[in-house]
Amino acid sequence: MTIEIVGGAANQIPVAILPFSVPVAPGMPLGLRNPAEVVAGDLGRSGYFRVLDVSDVAVPPAEPQDVQLQDWKNRGADAVVIGQIRPQSGDRVEVRFWLFDAVRQTRLAALSYTTSSAGLRAVAHRIADAVHQALLGEPGAYGGRIAYILKRGGRYELQVADADSQNAVTITASPEPLISPAWSPDGQRLAYVSFEDKKPVVYVQNLADGSRRAVARFRGSNSAPAWSPDGRRLAVTLSKDETSQIYLLDLLTGEAARFTRGGALDTEAVFSPDGQWLYFTSDRGGSPQIYRASLSTGAATRVTFEGGYNVSPALSPDGRTLAFVHRRDGRFHIAAMDLNSRQMQVLTETAYDESPSFASNGRLLLYATLVNNRGILATVSVDGKVKQRLSQSGDLREPAWGP
Amino acid sequence: MKQLAYSALLLAALLAGCSGNPSKEAAIEDRGIKAAEAEQMEGVKIVEAARVETQGAARAIPVSEAANKPGAGVNTSGTATQPISSKTTESVQTRGATAASSEVKSLADGKSAADAKSGGVVGGDKSTAAQDASTLPQPDAVPAWGDLKNPENPLSKRRLLFDYDSAAIRDEYRPVLEAHVQFMKANKAAKSILQGHADERGSREYNLALGQRRAESVFNAMSLLGVPEAQMEAVSMGEEKPVAEGHDEEAWQQNRRTEILYQGE
Numbered sequence: 001m002t003i004e005i006v007g008g009a010a011n012q013i014p015v016a017i018l019p020f021s022v023p024v025a026p027g028m029p030l031g032l033r034n035p036a037e038v039v040a041g042d043l044g045r046s047g048y049f050r051v052l053d054v055s056d057v058a059v060p061p062a063e064p065q066d067v068q069l070q071d072w073k074n075r076g077a078d079a080v081v082i083g084q085i086r087p088q089s090g091d092r093v094e095v096r097f098w099l100f101d102a103v104r105q106t107r108l109a110a111l112s113y114t115t116s117s118a119g120l121r122a123v124a125h126r127i128a129d130a131v132h133q134a135l136l137g138e139p140g141a142y143g144g145r146i147a148y149i150l151k152r153g154g155r156y157e158l159q160v161a162d163a164d165s166q167n168a169v170t171i172t173a174s175p176e177p178l179i180s181p182a183w184s185p186d187g188q189r190l191a192y193v194s195f196e197d198k199k200p201v202v203y204v205q206n207l208a209d210g211s212r213r214a215v216a217r218f219r220g221s222n223s224a225p226a227w228s229p230d231g232r233r234l235a236v237t238l239s240k241d242e243t244s245q246i247y248l249l250d251l252l253t254g255e256a257a258r259f260t261r262g263g264a265l266d267t268e269a270v271f272s273p274d275g276q277w278l279y280f281t282s283d284r285g286g287s288p289q290i291y292r293a294s295l296s297t298g299a300a301t302r303v304t305f306e307g308g309y310n311v312s313p314a315l316s317p318d319g320r321t322l323a324f325v326h327r328r329d330g331r332f333h334i335a336a337m338d339l340n341s342r343q344m345q346v347l348t349e350t351a352y353d354e355s356p357s358f359a360s361n362g363r364l365l366l367y368a369t370l371v372n373n374r375g376i377l378a379t380v381s382v383d384g385k386v387k388q389r390l391s392q393s394g395d396l397r398e399p400a401w402g403p
Numbered sequence: 404m405k406q407l408a409y410s411a412l413l414l415a416a417l418l419a420g421c422s423g424n425p426s427k428e429a430a431i432e433d434r435g436i437k438a439a440e441a442e443q444m445e446g447v448k449i450v451e452a453a454r455v456e457t458q459g460a461a462r463a464i465p466v467s468e469a470a471n472k473p474g475a476g477v478n479t480s481g482t483a484t485q486p487i488s489s490k491t492t493e494s495v496q497t498r499g500a501t502a503a504s505s506e507v508k509s510l511a512d513g514k515s516a517a518d519a520k521s522g523g524v525v526g527g528d529k530s531t532a533a534q535d536a537s538t539l540p541q542p543d544a545v546p547a548w549g550d551l552k553n554p555e556n557p558l559s560k561r562r563l564l565f566d567y568d569s570a571a572i573r574d575e576y577r578p579v580l581e582a583h584v585q586f587m588k589a590n591k592a593a594k595s596i597l598q599g600h601a602d603e604r605g606s607r608e609y610n611l612a613l614g615q616r617r618a619e620s621v622f623n624a625m626s627l628l629g630v631p632e633a634q635m636e637a638v639s640m641g642e643e644k645p646v647a648e649g650h651d652e653e654a655w656q657q658n659r660r661t662e663i664l665y666q667g668e
Contacts, residue, residue, distance in 0.1 A: 177643035179607050198596075199638035200611060221615045221639045224608045237612065239637065243619055244612035267612045281609055288609055311606040325606055332605060354606060373650065398607070 001165035001392040006378075008047035009385055013079060013135055015043060016052045016072050020083035020097070021062035027087040029117040035095060036060075038124035039081065042142040042164060043131060047386030052077055064098050064107065073102040079135055083127070091116045095123050099131055109134045121166065141359035145402045146366060147181040147190055148377060152394030158192060160207065163359070163401070165390050171205060172212070182225045183402035190402075191215070191225035191234055202236055204251070216249055216256065226270045235259070235269035235278060246280055259298065268312055271295075272319050279303065279313040279322065290324055304337070306344055312355060316362040321382060323356040323365050334367050336382050347384040357401045368397045546586040548593075551665065557582035563621060565659045567602075568613070570620040580621070583663055584628040591634070596664040597621045599639040602655035611641030621661045 017040040022032060044051040052075065061067040062084045072080045083097035092114060099109040109130055113123045125143040132140030144163045149156055150170075156178040161168035172178065176195040183190060184204075191204045200223045205212035216222040220239035224246075227234060234249045238256060246269045247256040260266040264284035271278060278293045282300075287308040293300035304310035309327035316323070319339070326335035326344070331351040337344045352370040359366065364379050364386075375395035379388045390396065550556040560579040563572060572580070587593055599618030601610035618637035626632055647654035 177640075179611075179641075179643070195640065195643060199598075199636075200641070220637055221611060223611050223641075237608070239615050239619070239639075244615050265609075265612045265616060268606065268608045281606070309605065311609045327605070352604075 001161070001168065001390050003045055003165060004389045004391070006387045006389055009381075012048060012050040014050045014052055014076050015079040015081065015131070015135070016054055016075070016077040016102070017043065017081045018054055018057055018067070018083075019060040020085055020095070021060050022085045023062075025087050027089070028085075029087070029091055029093065032085065032093070032117055032120060035083065035085070035097075035120060035124035035127065036081070038121055038164075039128045039131065042125060042128035042140075045164070045388055046132070046140070046142075047381070047388070048132070048136060064100075064110075067098075067100065069100055069102050069105050073105075077102045079108070079131075081127075081131060088114060091118075093117060093120070095120070095127075097127050097130075099134055121162065125162070125164070138363060139361040141361040141364050141401075144360050145187065146377075146399055147183065147402060148368075148399040149178050149181070149397050150392070150394050151375070151397065158190070160190070160402075171207065171210065172203075179398050180224060181398060181400045182227060183400055184227050185229055185231045185403070187403035189231075191227065193223045193225065202234070202249075204234075215251060215254070218256070224267050224269060228271050229273055229275045235271065235280075237267040237269070246278070260293070260300075270313050270315055272315055273317055274319060279315060281311045281313065290322070303339075304344075310335075314356045314358055314365070316358045316382075317360060318362055321358075321362065323358065323382075325353060325356065334365060334380060336365070336384075345384060347380045347382070348378075348387075350378070353378075355398050355400075357399060359401050360403060364401075366399045366401045368399055545589045546582065548590070548668075550586070551668065558586055561663045563617075563661045563663075564656060565617050565661070567655075567659065570613070570616040572620055572624055579663075580624055581628070584625055584630055587625065587630045587634055593634065594666040595625075595630075595635045596666060597625075597635060597637045598662045598664055599637065600644060600658055600660050600662070601639075601642045602658045603642045603645065603650070604655070607641055607643070611639050614639035614641050617659070617661045621663065 017036050019034050019036045022028070022034065040051045043049040061082050064082070067080060067082050069080060078101070080100045080102050081097060083095065086094045086096070088094055094112060094114050096112045097110070098107060100106065101108050111127070111130055113126065115123050122143065128142040129140040132142070142163055145160055146163055146165070147158065147160050150159050154175065156174050156176065157170040158172040158178050158181055159168050159170050171190070172192070172194070174194060174196050176198070178195070179193045181190050181192040188208065189204055189206055191202060193200045194203055197217070200221045201214050202216035202222045202225045203212050204215050215234065216236045216238060218238050218240040221244065222236060222238055224237040225234045232251055234251060236247055236249050236256070237244050238247050239245070241258065243263060244265045244267050245258060246260040246266045247258050249256045259278065260280070260282070262284060264282055266280055266282045266284070269278050269280040276295060278295055280291055280293070281288050282291050285302060288311050289302055290304040290310050290313045291300045292303050303322065304324065307326055307328055310324050312325045314323040315321070322337045322339055324335055324337070326333050326346060328346065332353050333346045333350070334348045334353045334356050335344055335346045347365070348369070350369040350371070354368045356365050356367045358364070362382070364381055366377060366379050368375060369378050370376070371389070374391070375397045376389055376391040377396045377399045378390065380386070546558055550558040553559055557578050563576045563579065565571070583595070587595060597618040599614035599616065601613040615637065618639055622635055622637040625635060642658070645654070645658045647657035
């Protein structure tokens with residue numbers, strides 16, 4: 001997969017990420033990729049940082065006293081990252097890193113991780129998260145995973161990859177469409193809709209062993225799964241009793257309790273993080289809009305009013321921001337609304353945006369769009385300033401950012 | 404004849420905007436059983452089951468837990484294909500894009516034929532509806548499975564198109580609907596899959612619900628005309644199965660549709 005940056009923050013922080021010191025020592029696993037490359041890739045693509053060229057560094061500093069902060073300040077760096085890898089027993093290594101403020105010549109962070117060599121990438125993402133947090137005062141989102149559907153050659157694949165699109169694994173492949181993957185809160189399971197039975201059926205698949213089962217295969221259509229915060233229930237859209245309505249499915253008993261009523265079309269439910277509310281799309285007011293209903297009383301109120309088409313609600317992890325698809329002049333954009341002020345902002349310029357989902361830090365949105373009639377994935381910061389595009393051969397769609 | 408006229412009256416009322424909303428009972432639960440029944444029918448062809456492969460993707464092991472676990476990364480040991488899924492795929496079959504594209508043409512033919520029969524009068528009033536009904540096959544000519552593929556027979560018309568964001572059945576489809584109602588009544592073993600579709604614009608899930616509503620619109624019309632609900636199922640493919648691949652209104656119009664399919668066909 002290729003990642004392209006199409007926009008960045010106004011003031012990018014210049015940062016020097018030096019190669020981590022990897023001593024040639026007995027017991028050191030061979031062929032390790034230097035974590036600094038992964039850290040530099042993460043931070044460089046984020047749009048918040050400008051990563052300085054450090055290719056002239058012949059012998060990277062291993063310890064804090066070895067780094068010449070004044071030199072890096074003179075080269076334009078505001079911050080400097082150094083690190084080292086130390087062999088432990090067997091396949092295991094210890095990774096240490098330090099982050100310095102080159103201007104004030106102070107240490108901002110120092111952390112150590114122990115991992116197997118296969119877990120080195122994951123550690124590098126966590127280091128990028130720590131650097132992001134220390135320099136910007138808010139968490140990064142480099143360590144999560146994404147799920148999405150790849151359509152190529154008439155075949156549909158549900159894939160799971162690291163947030164930087166590396167390590168992609170196909171967990172389900174089918175000649176019939178797959179849509180709507182949804183992560184369980186613990187990141188262990190994915191719910192999704194498969195058309196392999198020639199109609200939409202909701203499945204839940206365990207990521208550890210690949211086992212799966214159909215959890216909603218009622219008469220009619222079954223779709224739009226969303227997990228409750230405790231992971232015990234799924235909100236789903238079923239048409240078994242009336243037209244598409246929202247039900248709460250108990251995953252232990254398999255019982256589906258009807259949640260919405262009335263002849264209007266209700267779908268695309270998501271739980272609020274506190275488990276008190278269900279946000280969903282409904283055309284009960286004549287056009288598709290987003291509503292919010294209390295899970296205890298069922299009483300619903302309308303949330304979106306601007307424009308005639310607002311669908312696909314997604315909630316930030318703190319429950320304060322609602323992202324959705326908003327149609328304006330026949331074009332479909334990603335928009336975000338502050339749920340306190342009810343202020344709405346359109347974040348994208350592309351015309352066929354779909355399926356927004358929040359990163360765990362609540363600062364980035366992942367969505368699908370069309371560029372030159374090809375499906376790609378894209379991210380945008382909630383302020384609309386920083387954008388990335390992820391593409392590969394075939395059509396990418398239906399992304400979901402997981403824990 | 405009297406019954407036909409009554410049916411036509413009911414349908415005319417429906418077309419005029421009276422949205423009947425019968426509750427669905429007698430759910431079609433076990434598709435495996437229905438598939439077995441279908442196999443005994445004439446001219447039955449069970450399509451090959453969709454092959455679905457699944458596998459696990461173990462998370463790169465969190466650093467804190469890594470000490471206790473030997474490996475991290477991809478676990479391909481769990482290649483599990485659930486028997487239940489491959490079994491049920493056999494029970495419902497669609498004709499796919501090949502059959503679908505040839506139907507586009509015959510549908511256009513069907514429209515002009517319908518207009519000609521009703522003397523150019525397009526409307527939902529009682530007399531026109533009754534007149535249309537009189538052109539249906541006579542009771543002695545019981546509609547049979549073979550008629551479903553006979554281009555001369557209205558039963559070969561399987562596709563109803565819809566306006567944007569609408570599930571209202573257009574007048575022009577009255578003869579098609581009535582032909583299928585007669586077929587279903589004459590062939591109690593026939594089980595119809597009413598498959599709704601939407602165009603590609605907007606949310607996939609919302610489009611799934613729109614397609615469902617289009618399927619239910621046909622379901623309700625046929626139910627009012629006397630087809631037992633247990634003999635039909637309304638499902639939606641959303642925007643996932645377009646028959647026209649373009650990105651303009653011409654293609655979108657072709658894709659906003661309900662297909663009348665028969666299990667075991």
